[in-house]
Amino acid sequence: MSPTIRxxxxxxxxxxxTKAVYTALLGSPHTDESYYVxxxxxxxxxxxxxxxxxxxPVAFADVEDLDATRATLLAAGATERDAPRQVAPGARVCVLADADGNPIGLRGK
Structure with a gap:
């Protein structure tokens, strides 16, 4: 399965x-909390x-195996910006950076 940016x-x-601007553009949010909209x-x-x-902004690619994908990208020259962390049951995220410092988000198990 190839990564999908979702x-x-x-x-x-x-x-x-900021929420006022995006709500005007996109409509009402499905989640509206102090820590995430x-x-x-x-x-x-x-x-x-x-x-x-x-x-x-960071685009997050959904991957099957966060640790394996992270290791592959680090071996290819990416650097770690934010270490893997749990954000929901069964979901972890991390952010790497390419050679120019552009963020690469990964979301998986």
Missing amino acids: SLVIPVSDLDA GYNVDGFEVALNPAGAGGG
Whole structure:
């Protein structure tokens, strides 16, 4: 199974102000919490993350084996930006960076 990009996480400094803009564009969020606001756009997740470290949006690729994919990308020259962490039951994420510092998000088990 090849990785599929199904979500875009946008780090924000002012959740309420940013949420107003994205709600005007995308409609009401399906999740509206102080730690995460999520919109479903035809099966694609657009999320606002007030705890984001900045550096722009991160597209997350869904992968079968997060650890194996992470190891493959690190061996190919990627660097680690955010170590793997649990975000929901059965779901972990991490963020790597390519040679130019562009983020590469991975989401899997």
